Amino acid sequence: MKDKKEIIKFFLDKSILISKQIIEKLAENDVDLNQFYENIKNKIDSDSFLILDQHLEEFLVSTRKDINWKEYDKSVVLAKKGNDKLYDKFTEYMNGNEEEKPIGNKDVKIIFSYDEESKKREVQDFVYLFNKRFDSIEKILKNRVELQNLLSIKRIKQKQDKDNLSLIAIVGDKKITKNGNIILTVEDRTDSINVLINKNKPDLFKLARDIVADEIIGVVGVNGENIVFANNVVWPEIPSNKEIKNADEEVFALFLSDLHVGSDNFLEENMQKFLKWIKGEVGSEKQKEIAKKTKYIFIVGDLVDGCGIYPGQEEELVINDIYKQYDECAKYLKEIPSNINLIVCPGNHDAMRIAEPQPQLYQDFAKSLWELPNIHMVSNPSMVNIHSSDNFSGFDVLLYHGFSFDYYVANVDGIRMNGGYDRADLIMKFLLKRRHLAPTHTSTLYVPDANQDNLVIDKIPDFFVTGHIHKSSVSSYKNITLICGSCWQSKTPFQEKVGHHPEPCRVPIVNLKTRDMKIMRF
Numbered sequence: 001m002k003d004k005k006e007i008i009k010f011f012l013d014k015s016i017l018i019s020k021q022i023i024e025k026l027a028e029n030d031v032d033l034n035q036f037y038e039n040i041k042n043k044i045d046s047d048s049f050l051i052l053d054q055h056l057e058e059f060l061v062s063t064r065k066d067i068n069w070k071e072y073d074k075s076v077v078l079a080k081k082g083n084d085k086l087y088d089k090f091t092e093y094m095n096g097n098e099e100e101k102p103i104g105n106k107d108v109k110i111i112f113s114y115d116e117e118s119k120k121r122e123v124q125d126f127v128y129l130f131n132k133r134f135d136s137i138e139k140i141l142k143n144r145v146e147l148q149n150l151l152s153i154k155r156i157k158q159k160q161d162k163d164n165l166s167l168i169a170i171v172g173d174k175k176i177t178k179n180g181n182i183i184l185t186v187e188d189r190t191d192s193i194n195v196l197i198n199k200n201k202p203d204l205f206k207l208a209r210d211i212v213a214d215e216i217i218g219v220v221g222v223n224g225e226n227i228v229f230a231n232n233v234v235w236p237e238i239p240s241n242k243e244i245k246n247a248d249e250e251v252f253a254l255f256l257s258d259l260h261v262g263s264d265n266f267l268e269e270n271m272q273k274f275l276k277w278i279k280g281e282v283g284s285e286k287q288k289e290i291a292k293k294t295k296y297i298f299i300v301g302d303l304v305d306g307c308g309i310y311p312g313q314e315e316e317l318v319i320n321d322i323y324k325q326y327d328e329c330a331k332y333l334k335e336i337p338s339n340i341n342l343i344v345c346p347g348n349h350d351a352m353r354i355a356e357p358q359p360q361l362y363q364d365f366a367k368s369l370w371e372l373p374n375i376h377m378v379s380n381p382s383m384v385n386i387h388s389s390d391n392f393s394g395f396d397v398l399l400y401h402g403f404s405f406d407y408y409v410a411n412v413d414g415i416r417m418n419g420g421y422d423r424a425d426l427i428m429k430f431l432l433k434r435r436h437l438a439p440t441h442t443s444t445l446y447v448p449d450a451n452q453d454n455l456v457i458d459k460i461p462d463f464f465v466t467g468h469i470h471k472s473s474v475s476s477y478k479n480i481t482l483i484c485g486s487c488w489q490s491k492t493p494f495q496e497k498v499g500h501h502p503e504p505c506r507v508p509i510v511n512l513k514t515r516d517m518k519i520m521r522f
């Protein structure tokens with residue numbers, strides 16, 4: 001542990017006043033001060049005294065450089081006089097919370113869509129990715145009131161006396177002891193420790209059974225010798241006070257996924273029925289009214305069946321050419337009236353790498369889709385905002401195809417024993433609670449982005465929409481509408497083998513004015 005006075009003097013000599021939290025952080029982690037200063041000094045462009053507080057430190061170790069330090073110093077002075085508007089703006093920017101400038105028209109704005117960065121990935125990129133993930137989730141957890149007396153694991157291990165404390169850590173391992181208790185091995189930036197969850201706390205034990213490797217949790221408990229006895233586990237979660245938004249006019253959004261065009265199981269007749277309805281040619285008066293007022297159709301991946309996705313797939317294809325599969329798909333989507341916005345992300349059957357985040361569908365393979373005038377291509381995952389106006393902020397929609405779902409159906413008791421593949425809603429709630437689309441390292445394949453973990457659910461959506469399991473569901477969780485699209489392919493031999501129960505040709509529909517949901521069958 002470094003001497004705190006020495007730290008204060010070191011920075012004072014460089015005209016930097018340092019806040020109490022940063023002193024403690026540097027002291028506790030035995031940080032090399034020269035190295036730390038080297039890392040931040042080229043980002044400090046101020047000739048006046050600088051106050052290094054937690055916000056500023058977070059910023060300095062991040063990648064942002066475009067800040068006017070004189071203005072920042074001014075904002076600190078103003079804040080001390082009671083005017084903290086400017087200071088709040090700075091801290092918001094430093095924390096990366098400021099609204100990113102969306103692209104797109106007023107009906108559909110792309111809030112986040114991953115652009116592939118072409119570079120050779122190295123092992124170090126995975127380390128960066130996990131650090132970024134830890135930072136993001138830790139920031140959410142730190143807002144939880146349950147986590148009082150938060151300590152690093154290193155500090156907990158040094159403690160002589162038993163105390164009530166809490167920690168934030170990533171789960172490395174989970175075991176059941178001979179006595180039937182759960183032991184987690186958890187780790188933070190400083191050290192690792194075991195956490196015991198006693199079976200005699202049945203409510204907590206039940207929740208803890210669903211803890212998976214690599215998720216980041218908060219633990220509240222009492223320390224023992226190299227162990228923490230848990231009284232509570234806290235997940236990053238969705239705040240309970242999220243408002244439910246309503247459009248001021250009646251307008252509908254539809255959710256499709258897993259078309260699998262090109263497969264010999266593709267249900268063309270049913271697709272034709274859907275297209276006739278959306279064009280207003282068939283259906284009851286009420287149904288025709290819905291079609292007329294539909295302004296958004298989401299297609300959440302697997303537009304085509306692909307080629308070479310699994311061994312022997314060619315036997316199950318009627319179109320054995322990826323370009324022709326997309327041409328055929330475009331032929332159907334072209335039928336949809338062009339005043340309806342089509343928002344499309346890829347899935348694991350589309351013609352691209354399977355590792356997430358998957359960029360937009362490639363223009364060369366899916367050229368005919370890109371040519372549709374009403375199409376908005378986004379990555380998997382992505383976030384779009386729909387239906388905003390001058391006096392309405394619109395709905396934020398999180399799209400994720402759902403490749404990680406298989407892992408959680410197989411490995412989480414709370415999902416597997418309550419319906420598994422038939423309960424997309426349980427999987428989606430599980431992920432929202434953890435604020436991550438694939439918390440366990442092996443639950444999906446991914447390309448590490450050293451700047452951020454794109455699978456963290458940072459911004460809370462109004463809609464979370466998925467596909468992949470070929471069975472539609474609509475539900476709600478803490479005012480977030482959860483929708484899983486169905487599919488347009490009948491049951492394949494593979495699905496038969498792995499126990500899927502697809503329900504094809506169903507279309508979840510949401511009335512954006514009332515937020516009522518229903519499923520139409522075709």
Ligand SMILES: [Fe+2]
Pocket residue numbers: 258302347349468469470
């Ligand atoms: Fe699929």
